[in-house]
Amino acid sequence: MKIKQGDYVQVIAGKDVGKRGKVLRTFSHKDKVVVEGLNYVHKHLKKSQQNPQGGRIEKEAAIHVSNVMLYSVHYQKTTRSRSTYEMKESE
Structure with a gap:
């Protein structure tokens, strides 16, 4: 995965198309990222x-x-x- 924590990203698909934010966490085994201020869900x-209400x-x-x-x-x-690779010549 080429996106790391702290990178700035823009959403190109889904309900938040066009919005930008900073990556807070990455889950490399699931290929997912959490972006600051985007993709809010409600947790009941x-x-x-601790929460009497x-x-x-x-x-x-x-x-x-x-x-x-x-x-x-x-x-x-x-x-x-992109990833670039340099080939070393063997002697």
């Missing part, structure tokens, strides 16, 4: 001593890596990431 809480909270959910693209803050546009 049962009544307990119960209710529901908004929480950021993970987005699949294929639905986000690296965003270059310097150039103000999305970029494709």
